[in-house]
Amino acid sequence: MAGALANQIIQGILLGGLYALFAVGLSLSVGIMRFVNIAHGDLIVLVSFVLLSLTSKLGLPLVLATAIVLPITFGGGYLLQRLLLQRVLGQSVLAIVLVTFGLSVIVQNALQGTYGADTRLIPGGDIVTATIHLGGGINIGVLPLTIFMSAVALVFALDRLLYRTRLGARIRAVSDNVASANLVGLKSAHIYAVAMGIVGVTMGISAAFMAVSTNFDPTSGPSRLLVAFEAVVLGGLGSLWGTLAGGIIVGVAQSIGAQFDAGWQLLAGHLVFLAVFLLRPQGLFPK
């Protein structure tokens, strides 16, 4: 029994890695641009569908397809911020929520119109079924482990980028005070757009991992958004390592919930989120 529980917790932690991948991009846009992109999950799903087309129609290996897509997601994020989101950034909260909400509905329905409503999964080959047996009833999938390690690596890299590079310093300067940043000659609109481009890259990476590890369909976006949001809020707004911790909490809660009944998985994740949020509204690692 203890072994089974330990196994569930470990599976939950690994699942949390996937959720943290969904969430780091949202965490960046919350931390830097100070808005929640309602279309965050839908854009990830959009990239997953693009990868599906590249792998199944053109027969490219997923790694190559992802390498092709990442520069595009950077450009997509850049243009999205520059052409659309920047226009409403200074306005009311209502405006930014509504624009990203409208975008979410458009992406979902465009995907449904193009690809149909079927559930998809990109075949990942041997890595999907490979497992490491640790004994004591604990088995670790190679794919979930890879995803978890990638999440840790991505958080580490983004943290270095923000706090150890000139670009990071510029992004933080614009985020702290747009007016002063403009005053010292920073092009805030451009820097925000670059930050959103980086968010786009994180979306591309999480889309690739999502596409091989979980089923997705055109309406999968909102559930990804909610999980990512919970990870961000639990971790503390703007804290990247906190987001990883938040993702793990939601992952473990879902994994243990699924033990009782398959239908309890999602509900358990939400309930644990609400409980932790009520006890610690500022998050685990507030900035």
Next chain:
Amino acid sequence: MTSLTGKLPLVAIGRGLLGLLLAMLFAAPWIFDPAELQILTELLCLLVLAVMWNLLAGYADIVTIGQHGFVGIGCYAFYGFVVLAGVDPYLAIPLAGLTSLAFAIPSMVVVFRLRAAYLAVGTWVLAEVMMLGAGKINAFGAGLGVSLPVSVVRAFGGNIVERFTTIYWMSLALALVAMGATYALMRSSTGIGLTAMRDDEEAAGTVGVNLFRARVACFLWAAPFLGLAGALITLQKLRVAPAASFSIIDWTVYIIFIVIIGGVGSFEGPIIGTLVFFLIREYLQGWGVWHFIVLGAVSIAMVLIEPRGIWGLLRRIVPGDLIPVSHKPPRR
């Protein structure tokens, strides 16, 4: 003065159109066939939801994406009272509204700890929890849902025409009460504070508007109306089910589009939005998913071009509000 009198008829014409619309609504059971009456009933329910979302998002700065949660609670509560508890069907409707209110009170602990865009997603999480929770209750058919028994349905009319007419009158009454009461709320001192908040939240706080109290009042105000609409919606759909009763598309996505396109932060907006939505749905329904894309694109364009929607555009030529929520400054 001449230019003013030259423009005055526009307000009068607008009010005339509203009056005509109202007259048509009162005459509807004699003009329309049951199928048309059912569409009208549905539109009235959407109007109620739109008025409430407008009150929250347009005035109280509570941009919720979780409105469907309270509608669904109303649906389930109506079924619970009437079928499981055996309450009189007509009494179960107001009880459904009260149940939504009862759920709104603890929800405030979460909602009012989140600000701005976080609140939007937070309300969505709450609605998701309500839907998933409802899907776990076996007495309500768990994930599949359950139909209303024929005996309950019969309580609202022996045949289909009679029943549709009864439900129509109840929906019209609900829409008029929701609008009338919200109008009265907006004209009260709380409402003046809300209008001030809409225009400038910080400034309103500075001059002594109790922002927190006003926002709480709006949140609790909206909930029972959402529940009442849920009960009437259940009477039309004749069943409750997690996905349909807590439909984010029907009770939140469409509603947001209605209010944004019609005009957020005005009393005319939700009415215009509901009419436009009806036209778009009737004429673009054959387009399938593309009608969503049109709605989404139009609302984004609206936010960018005229955040106050169609009414905001019209208001540039129409010199006054058709339903004046604000008080006129005293003449000197």
